[in-house]
Amino acid sequence: MPAVFVTVNDRPLELADGATVADMLGALGLAKAVVAVERNREIVPRARHASERLAEGDRLEVVTLVGGG
Amino acid sequence: MTEKLKFGPYEFTSRLFVGTGKYTTNELMVEALAASGTEAVTVAVRRVDLSGKSGKTILDFIDRRKYTILPNTAGCFTAEDAVRVARLSREVLSTDWVKLEVLGDQQTLLPDPVGTLSACEQLAKEGFCVLAYTSDDPIVAKRLEAAGAKAVMPAGSPIGSGQGILNPTNIRIILERAAVPIIVDAGVGTASDVALAFELGAEGVLLNTGIALAKDPVRMARAMKAAAEAGRDAFLSGRIPRKLYASASSPLEGVIAPAKQ
Numbered sequence: 611m612p613a614v615f616v617t618v619n620d621r622p623l624e625l626a627d628g629a630t631v632a633d634m635l636g637a638l639g640l641a642k643a644v645v646a647v648e649r650n651r652e653i654v655p656r657a658r659h660a661s662e663r664l665a666e667g668d669r670l671e672v673v674t675l676v677g678g679g
Numbered sequence: 680m681t682e683k684l685k686f687g688p689y690e691f692t693s694r695l696f697v698g699t700g701k702y703t704t705n706e707l708m709v710e711a712l713a714a715s716g717t718e719a720v721t722v723a724v725r726r727v728d729l730s731g732k733s734g735k736t737i738l739d740f741i742d743r744r745k746y747t748i749l750p751n752t753a754g755c756f757t758a759e760d761a762v763r764v765a766r767l768s769r770e771v772l773s774t775d776w777v778k779l780e781v782l783g784d785q786q787t788l789l790p791d792p793v794g795t796l797s798a799c800e801q802l803a804k805e806g807f808c809v810l811a812y813t814s815d816d817p818i819v820a821k822r823l824e825a826a827g828a829k830a831v832m833p834a835g836s837p838i839g840s841g842q843g844i845l846n847p848t849n850i851r852i853i854l855e856r857a858a859v860p861i862i863v864d865a866g867v868g869t870a871s872d873v874a875l876a877f878e879l880g881a882e883g884v885l886l887n888t889g890i891a892l893a894k895d896p897v898r899m900a901r902a903m904k905a906a907a908e909a910g911r912d913a914f915l916s917g918r919i920p921r922k923l924y925a926s927a928s929s930p931l932e933g934v935i936a937p938a939k940q
Contacts, residue, residue: 648763674726678723
């Protein structure tokens with residue numbers, strides 16, 4: 611099965627070809643997490659997570675909220 | 680009558696903004712937030728922990744019906760990074776307000792006014808309700824206001840230093856000239872620092888470490904709440920001017936004949 615290689619928060623991740631942002635979050639156990647996703651420095655709005663397909667070499671950032679002042 | 684603190688679309692009865700960092704446990708944080716009476720709490724944006732053992736996040740502990748969450752751009756040392764983090768925070772929370780922080784260096788954590796101003800302009804253009812953390816410089820405060828900040832947050836002293844308000848004179852000048860709410864942010868060590876900020880006329884105070892790292896954070900949170908109310912009331916009451924000489928509180932007439940000296 612063809613695969614697509616991306617990095618998430620600087621870590622390599624292999625996904626099935628045609629995988630979407632939502633698939634990536636699912637693979638990381640973050641399907642229901644409150645996060646924001648950047649793909650190559652552009653935010654992918656939540657409404658597009660299920661439709662936005664990833665491409666080879668995409669650099670993804672997945673962030674959430676933590677305690678802070 | 681207590682008038683509310685208003686800016687942008689937000690309204691608060693409590694004038695304390697409390698951070699959620701540095702608590703030893705989330706449960707302790709929840710208790711301290713409740714004791715402080717705050718209605719607005721700050722959070723930071725960070726990469727998700729991909730180690731797989733992350734379970735709960737801070738949002739699982741903050742009741743969003745009780746608290747408005749104010750994301751910050753803490754940890755950013757350039758305007759570009761701060762704008763990026765603000766956009767991410769908007770995506771996570773579906774909220775337009777942000778506490779903008781662009782810091783100068785790791786050791787002092789003092790604000791970089793140039794970067795802050797540039798990020799403030801950009802974020803205001805993008806429709807953010809910007810609360811701009813900055814130094815206690817009256818000129819920079821006005822520049823941030825002109826750049827579209829909805830509130831200016833001058834530092835009392837460096838973040839987490841507990842030194843209180845080092846330059847009350849500057850804070851007074853900032854307050855006198857401000858057309859937006861001034862929220863004193865950073866440096867609060869104890870209750871009297873909060874009281875002083877409000878006595879000077881600050882519209883709000885933001886603090887984190889002073890509560891989180893106190894030996895008894897819940898009790899300190901309660902003290903901060905009382906200090907905020909006391910300081911604000913004292914300010915609104917109109918304090919007496921300072922005078923060089925005494926002014927007797929008891930009548931000077933009808934005093935018994937003094938002993939011969």
